Amino acid sequence: xxxxxxxxxxxxxxxxxxxxxxxxxxxxxxxxxxxxxxxxxxxxxxxxxxxxxxxxxxxxxxxxxxxxxxxxxxxxxxxxxxxxxxxxxxxxxxxxxxxxxxxxxxxxxxxxxxxxxxxxxxxxxxxxxxxxxxxxxxxxxxxxxxxxxxxxxxxxxxxxxxxxxxxxxxxxxxxxxxxxxxxxxxxxxxxxxxxxxxxxxxxxxxxxxxxxxxxxxxxxxxx
Amino acid sequence: xxxxxxxxxxxxxxxxxxxxxxxxxxxxxxxxxxxxxxxxxxxxxxxxxxxxxxxxxxxxxxxxxxxxxxxxxxxxxxxx
Numbered sequence: 001x002x003x004x005x006x007x008x009x010x011x012x013x014x015x016x017x018x019x020x021x022x023x024x025x026x027x028x029x030x031x032x033x034x035x036x037x038x039x040x041x042x043x044x045x046x047x048x049x050x051x052x053x054x055x056x057x058x059x060x061x062x063x064x065x066x067x068x069x070x071x072x073x074x075x076x077x078x079x080x081x082x083x084x085x086x087x088x089x090x091x092x093x094x095x096x097x098x099x100x101x102x103x104x105x106x107x108x109x110x111x112x113x114x115x116x117x118x119x120x121x122x123x124x125x126x127x128x129x130x131x132x133x134x135x136x137x138x139x140x141x142x143x144x145x146x147x148x149x150x151x152x153x154x155x156x157x158x159x160x161x162x163x164x165x166x167x168x169x170x171x172x173x174x175x176x177x178x179x180x181x182x183x184x185x186x187x188x189x190x191x192x193x194x195x196x197x198x199x200x201x202x203x204x205x206x207x208x209x210x211x212x213x214x215x216x217x218x219x220x221x222x223x
Numbered sequence: 224x225x226x227x228x229x230x231x232x233x234x235x236x237x238x239x240x241x242x243x244x245x246x247x248x249x250x251x252x253x254x255x256x257x258x259x260x261x262x263x264x265x266x267x268x269x270x271x272x273x274x275x276x277x278x279x280x281x282x283x284x285x286x287x288x289x290x291x292x293x294x295x296x297x298x299x300x301x302x303x
Contacts, residue, residue, distance in 0.1 A: 057288070057289070058291055061288060061291065062288075065288070093293075094291065099293075100293060101291050101293040101294045103232070103236070103237075103239070103294060104239050104240060105239065106237070106239045106242075107239070108239055108240065108243055146239070148236060148293070148294050149293075179237065179239065
């Protein structure tokens with residue numbers, strides 16, 4: 001049983017992610033993008049954050065064609081758990097494993113700060129240790145986090161209880177942080193096995209860094 | 224032969240960069256601008272001789288990689 005963390009040229013969160021999962025007692029393997037297969041004991045694939053291929057063309061657009069992604073897509077289609085954090089979320093959308101796309105933030109800024117998030121749905125393996133409507137404080141750091149989906153797609157997400165995290169203020173009111181449709185910060189696929197989010201739970205695991213709210217999430221992911 | 228692929232955000236998808244440039248042009252005193260959309264142009268130099276075949280290839284390239292059809296539209300121009 002092991003967490004496979006993908007590394008593309010330009011990925012820069014693989015060691016933070018590895019540190020966080022190891023701290024929580026999970027086995028981890030960093031997998032290079034040119035590898036053809038995931039480790040056979042993989043029970044979670046994490047597409048870590050960063051700037052794969054320099055964000056050239058569109059964030060995540062080139063990474064989706066890396067050799068390892070073929071096996072990730074196969075793994076995901078068989079029901080394997082996949083988590084995409086930040087650039088990982090962008091890659092999963094580009095690869096068609098998650099619906100919608102991520103555009104440039106409306107204010108065109110790279111937004112890097114702690115951000116309150118609301119747990120919109122917890123009836124999934126990823127947020128099962130959180131309460132519904134619970135407010136978490138987890139850092140965001142992105143320029144292309146403006147989640148877009150058309151109206152029909154949004155209705156489907158709502159109906160499928162696939163909206164998992166939304167940007168809010170500390171009282172839980174939705175905030176238009178980056179222009180995302182419905183203030184969406186994270187979604188999952190209809191089968192609730194693939195989760196993509198812009199915030200970085202691996203950066204919120206030690207009180208000295210400001211928050212430990214990421215632990216509850218990561219514990220559920222790896223279990 | 225060259226293929227010029229223009230990629231734009233779809234109509235109805237907010238273009239934050241276009242909006243910022245629109246605003247900046249207004250601040251500079253340029254008037255009468257209804258809308259600004261920013262896209263990108265990708266120029267491909269091709270070995271192909273057959274124009275129709277090349278257009279088909281570039282169409283496939285655009286759908287696969289050059290544009291994200293969830294949010295973007297594209298058009299292709301073949302130039303000899």
